[in-house]
Amino acid sequence: MxxxxxxxxxxxxxxxxxxxxxxxxxxxxxxxxxxxxxxxxxxxxxxxxxxxxxxxxxxxxxxxxxxxxxxxxxxxxxxxxxxxxxxxxxxxxxxxxxxxxxxxxxxxxxxxxxxxxxxxxxxxxxxxxxxxxxxxxxxxxxxxxxxxxxxxxxxxxxxxxxxxxxxxxxxxxxxxxxxxxxxxxxxxxxxxxxxxxxxxxSHENDTGPEVIAESMYHFYNAQHYMGFDLVNSGLKMVLDKEVPEHIAAHFGSIIHPFLKENDCSIEDVAHLIFHPGGKKIVQTVESLFSEMGKDINDTKEVLRQFGNMSSATVLFVLERFLEREIPQNDIGLMLSFGPGFTAQRLLLKW
Missing domain, CATH: 3.40.47.10 (Thiolase/Chalcone synthase)
Structure with missing residues (x-):
């Protein structure tokens, strides 16, 4: 099913x-x-x-x-x-x-x-x-x-x-x-x-890319990386300037075991649907993916046009892919980072 x-x-x-x-x-x-x-x-x-x-x-x-x-x-x-x-x-x-x-x-x-x-x-x-x-x-x-x-x-x-x-x-x-x-x-x-x-x-008559796998990856002792403090004037941003470095340090552990568990490798991934957290995070992830021969151009374009809209932003990136004619059996990887600190992933198949 x-x-x-x-x-x-x-x-x-x-x-x-x-x-x-x-x-x-x-x-x-x-x-x-x-x-x-x-x-x-x-x-x-x-x-x-x-x-x-x-x-x-x-x-x-x-x-x-x-x-x-x-x-x-x-x-x-x-x-x-x-x-x-x-x-x-x-x-x-x-x-x-x-x-x-x-x-x-x-x-x-x-x-x-x-x-x-x-x-x-x-x-x-x-x-x-x-x-x-x-x-x-x-x-x-x-x-x-x-x-x-x-x-x-x-x-x-x-x-x-x-x-x-x-x-x-x-x-x-x-x-x-x-x-x-x-x-x-x-x-x-x-x-x-x-x-x-x-x-x-999960209705048999509904078509579209299939979600074939999902997984969360939680960083230990990283609660201070990102979030909000509730103060009298509202929600005050917490943002550790070292977040891109932390992501880079864990990147291999976030990507490769997840793909291997699902009988894939990064070479099998045709489409990267990444959350545009900000310029530095995008540059960090872009450099890591470029070493694997991949790009995140759609992520950069959504950031340019709209900025980071928190949880909604990766879905703006996803919409760009759903509006295209993508070959059958192509694999897509969705990835985002957020408070916790956590990385969360979905594997899609067209």
């Missing part, structure tokens, strides 16, 4: 600016800082390999003093809109109805809401009252693949079922106005807001 990916859809907020305009907006935030620091911040933005990003708030509002409650209220309102639009688009692509979904997984880490997003989707789209819900929080950038792993296991155990994974993130709502740390600056330079939906199926 196979589990397939039927469709992928994406959505971005209406507020958008090119990076050059956002750099100009940072002048008000940088007022009072010394000139050397100002130049350093602007250089980080200029070199982030992100041309444009989207936001649930107008860019001016991001650098305006507001409370955690005010930003989180915007987050709740806007992620419901994005999630509804994204799921609706995915269902239309697949030719499914909302009532066709048996398992609904929603993913977000950039705000707090109870009831979670899935409850609103069920009501807004009049999904079945017995749909199984799973909200996934606190997993950051890795959670898009995490959601797909959970969906795959549910579907493998339940033939003839369908699942939706909906990832909606608004990192701009976490920008800390009084925090001039490099973690806050770098996150502001690379992150943007967006949503993605993956529809998966």
């Amino acid at each position: 196979s589990v397939t990916i039927k469709a992928v859809s994406t959505e971005v907020p209406k507020n958008t600016r090119p990076t050059k305009d956002i750099i100009q907006l940072m002048d008000s935030w940088l007022e009072g800082q010394d000139d050397r620091f100002k130049r350093k911040v602007k250089k980080i933005f200029e070199n982030a390999a992100v041309d444009r990003r989207y936001s649930i708030m107008k860019p001016e509002a991001v650098v305006t003093k507001t409370s955690f409650q005010e930003k989180n209220d915007i987050y709740k309102t806007e992620v419901i809109k994005l999630g509804t639009a994204c799921l609706t688009k995915g269902l239309n692509k697949a030719g499914w109805q909302p009532a066709d979904i048996d398992y609904l997984i929603t993913v977000s880490c950039t705000g707090i809401m109870i009831p979670s997003l899935d409850a609103f989707l069920i009501n807004d789209l009049q999904m079945r009252q017995d749909v199984v819900r799973l909200p996934v929080t606190e997993m950051g950038c890795v959670a898009g693949i995490s959601g797909m792993i959970y969906a795959k296991n549910f579907l493998k155990a339940n033939p003839g079922k369908r699942a939706a994974v909906v990832a909606v993130e608004a990192p701009t709502a976490t920008f800390q106005l009084d925090d001039y740390s490099m973690a806050n600056v770098v996150s502001a330079a690379i992150f943007g807001d967006g949503a993605a939906c993956v529809l998966m199926s």
Whole structure:
């Protein structure tokens, strides 16, 4: 019994600016800082390999003093809109109805809401009252693949079922106005807001690339690498500057045993679907994959066009592959990293 990916859809907020305009907006935030620091911040933005990003708030509002409650209220309102639009688009692509979904997984880490997003989707789209819900929080950038792993296991155990994974993130709502740390600056330079939906199926009539394997790899004693601290002003970014080095050190252990367990090698992998965490992580992984004769050009393009949208971003990369004519039996490897610290992987076969 196979589990397939039927469709992928994406959505971005209406507020958008090119990076050059956002750099100009940072002048008000940088007022009072010394000139050397100002130049350093602007250089980080200029070199982030992100041309444009989207936001649930107008860019001016991001650098305006507001409370955690005010930003989180915007987050709740806007992620419901994005999630509804994204799921609706995915269902239309697949030719499914909302009532066709048996398992609904929603993913977000950039705000707090109870009831979670899935409850609103069920009501807004009049999904079945017995749909199984799973909200996934606190997993950051890795959670898009995490959601797909959970969906795959549910579907493998339940033939003839369908699942939706909906990832909606608004990192701009976490920008800390009084925090001039490099973690806050770098996150502001690379992150943007967006949503993605993956529809998966164990129904015999649904076609698409098959999810043939999945696995998680957890780093020991690495909880401090990445995440958020909950402070009075909201979610404060934690980002260890050594993350790319840690990834490089573990890279062989993350990739090769997983492929070997599934009777593959890196030479068999035709398509790399990698989460664009940021320029340095992309450069690190690109150099490691290039030694194997592989590229991650689609990852770089998504980062350039949208920035890092946390859990949703790797699904933007996946959508690019599903829109192509890919030869039958081609193998694809999905990979992302996130808080924990963890790497999570999916193996696909067309």
